[in-house]
Amino acid sequence: MMTFEGLGIDARLIQATDELGFVNPTPIQEKAIPVLLSGTKDFVGLAQTGTGKTAAFGLPLLQLINVENKFPQALIVCPTRELCMQIVKEIELFKKHIRGVHVVAVYGGASISLQIRDLKRGVQIVVATPGRLIDLIERKAIDLEQIQYVVLDEADEMLNMGFRDDIEFILKNTPKREATWLFSATMPPEVRQVSKRYMKEPVEVTVGQVNTGNENIDHQYYVTSAHNRYETLKRIIDFNPGIYGIVFTRTKLDAQDIAEKLTREGYDIDALHGDLTQAQRDKVMGQFRDKTLQLLIATDVAARGIDVKEISHVINYELPDDVEVYTHRSGRTGRAGNQGICVSIVHARETFKLRQIEKMIKQPFHRLDIPSGKDVCRKQFFYFMDKLLQTDISHGDYETYVPMLQEKFADVTKEEVLKRVAAMEFDRFLKYYDNAGDLNVREPRVREKSFERGGADQGRSRDMRGREYSHGNGDFARLFVNLGTKDGFYKASFLQFILDMSDLKKEALGRIDMKEMNSWVEVDKNVADKMVRSIDGKTFKGRRIRMNDANSRG
Template sequence: MTTFESLGIEAGLLQSLETIGFVTPTPIQEQAIPVLLQGTKDFVGLAQTGTGKTAAFGLPLLQLINKEQRTPQALVICPTRELCLQIAKDLANFKAKKGSIGVTAVYGGASISDQIREIKRGTNIIVATPGRLIDLIERKAINLEGIHYVVLDEADEMLNMGFKDDIEFILKETINRESIWLFSATMPPAIRQVSKRYMDNPHEITVGKVNSGNANIDHQYYATQHVNRYETLKRIIDFNPGLYGIIFTRTKADAQNVTESLIREGYDIEALHGDLTQAQRDKVMGRFREKSIQLLIATDVAARGIDVKEITHVINYELPDDTEVYTHRSGRTGRAGKSGVSVSLVTPREIYRLRQIEKLVNTKFHKMDIPSGKDVCRKQFFHFIDKMLQADISNGEYATYLPILQEKFADVDKEEIMQRVAALEFDRFLKYYENAADLNIRDSGKGSRESRSAERGGRESRSSRSSNGNYQRLFVNLGTKDGFYKASFLQFILDMSGLSKDVLGKIDMKDMNSWVEIEPSAGNKMIKALDGKNYRGRKIRMNDAENGGGRRR
């Protein structure tokens, strides 16, 4: 059996691992640690979220650091504040028995003055988000000339979030580095490009299949009409009373709307989106980790770096536009060997995209029937009964009141008590679901237009509208050079405008410009929302591609 000691980890770190309870290395740790301990070899590690990547690079870093020299020697770059803090915390646990190695986390949303003071006091490892690190570099508050090791963690997520230019800027600042260690769940062309440009013949390992889904995750989908999407979501939540999970939407407007609707109906849920302050975000995440709330609803950007254990379900209220994003979403569940469920709500026109995702994760999606009202009530009832029977009655403050209870129920038999409990607990569900409609899409025969459309994945509806000229075409001076991919660009323009994805057609992106198809009724709103605004210091120009300039040559 492979051990951390046999991989070359030194005594001080082994003691810390024993205290934490780390016994056997995971596959990524087993393959990466011997290579990284050399310190001079560029490295690419491809592995899904939750496979132990932090220890895979963290243990070699701590062993290679010269703790006598109180200057930054290693740099870990990650996409979000949450992941930044988590990595810093893990490194602190790993080094607990080794001695005084300084680890400093620098991220936005916290006092930059405090972070500068901590760096000046002397530190060895900087864990940073790209934006805050560049801020420190430009203020000349940090010197990266002594950095020997650069770790890019969750590299694909950083590129999806538009950090490509930031990463390249940082790499150009680490002129004396000995090696770059890149960890990613997927390997899109942009990451391969970074690898070729900045790394020298890297040692590459893959744990599992690239872009493959976690084997512990059951991928399910519910076919529903667009108008029934919200009602279907409620049915799924009600049918899974022990559910603890994240609901993903495309836009922050959708996240907020769904959250407000569910809260009004008594569900324990909070939204996580870009409009929250850091203090509000921390409060929401704190409540979610403590399980004070059952559900978190988030956009892909807002959810980056969330690492919460024991999530049972991920629900895709809408499928992501970039199929690779699905891997990141579903990877929030089924972690550390536990099982999880990834649920997608899919309209007939989205079936084709679902099939593409199936190929990407190399997993068959199971089609589920939307539960009926009776199914939901039955499931909720038995869940309540099981919960009641499993309640711990050994120590309770209620004991003082038992004589009063016995007196109150002296003339009430057991069957009547059960009936009263059921009526009290399930009155709301029974009334709501008494005449609940069947939300499942029924195939009305081979000749039905809907079934034909579903088979073609709805391609007809989108392409025909475009070719018939029913879309307005908008020009915007933003493109891939601005750090956008289609998914992040779509998220950006929808967040800026507050519009729904349903009003959009094709998006054609080039280096410096893009063209967006949009329903004419929504075109002016999109233009007003973006035209004249600033993005990274550059003025956005958006207009009608046919009448206002921006024609393609």
């Protein structure tokens, strides 16, 4: 089995990895490090989050830089503050036995004057988020003229977050770089375009298959009705009393709403979304890392860059529109060889999405029944008993109190003491789940017959609750809106736009047909008027939006 010594790593770095307990390199480290140590080859490394990419580029950088030169020689660009800090923390551990190496993190939400001061003291490696780095470049507070190595970490995440122009600006401002190293979990066209434009015949290494799921993750799903989604989430949390994880929502409003509801009901939970200040975000992340919080309720954008290795569960409160996003979400668990669970709460109409994701990640999904109230109480009870038996009583002068306890409970049987302890612990659960209903929905057969012109079932499909309808009739109204692909929308972004504008849930929508100039939206008849009132007459990019019943037009 390969060791770090066999990869050509400096003895001082080997000493640090040994002290950290790293003996054998991970697959991405084994394949990347020998190439990167040459210092002259461009490189593309495709590997899932949590596979050891920081060491894969961090160790070669520490070996290649010249400690005598006190100016930036290596630049690592990553999408978020959290990942920026994590990378610096790991590199600090690796350089423990190399004197004179200075690493500085620059990111938004912190004092730029203090970061400028740190840069002026002399630094060889800069770890930066794109926005703050460009700010420093424009202030002429950082000189990238002597940068030899540029690392783009989580490149797909940065492009998803809209940093393409920033990345290209940074690459244009590092004219003397000898090598560009790009690391990414996926390889969308945007990442491929950047590599072709700014890299010369890069060595490309893929660990596993692009977009495939981590084999340490068990992918599970529950099918319920839309209005029972929140109650199903509570059941999942209660059925896993030791849970430590992230619940992903589509919008920041959902994240805040769910966090507030669960907090009121006594759960150790907080929300992570774009409306938080940096100080609030740091506080929430600090509480999550030290496990004061049991769960984070987060949007995809807010969760980018979170690197916490012991997450047991990822829960998709709703499936993402983009199938690739599922890979990023699920990759938050099952890290560092640990087992993880990714749970999705879906309604019957969404099960086709699971089949798409299965094909992409090449891993099966396991359907589970939503636990009954009795199942939840039983699971909580056994968890409590195990915790009681494992409680450490070796510290503390408990013997002092034993005579008083024996006297106090002299006339009470052991069975009665146990019952009273159980009552104190489980009274809330027993009352809440008394006569709790079944939240499961059985999957209906989806779609029927041919859609060919003239067929008996032409234009028939299923609504979000699995009921059959004819387009524009039955339970759905068909609305016209004068927005289309020419306005910069694609189906997922248009869906999110109309949901945000109308404050409706996705389950209220049926089919969406988009054209260049116009679109047609099928919506539950009960809320169609609300959608029209919310959207018709508003403006988008200076243009008045028109929305009305498509069947009444003309």
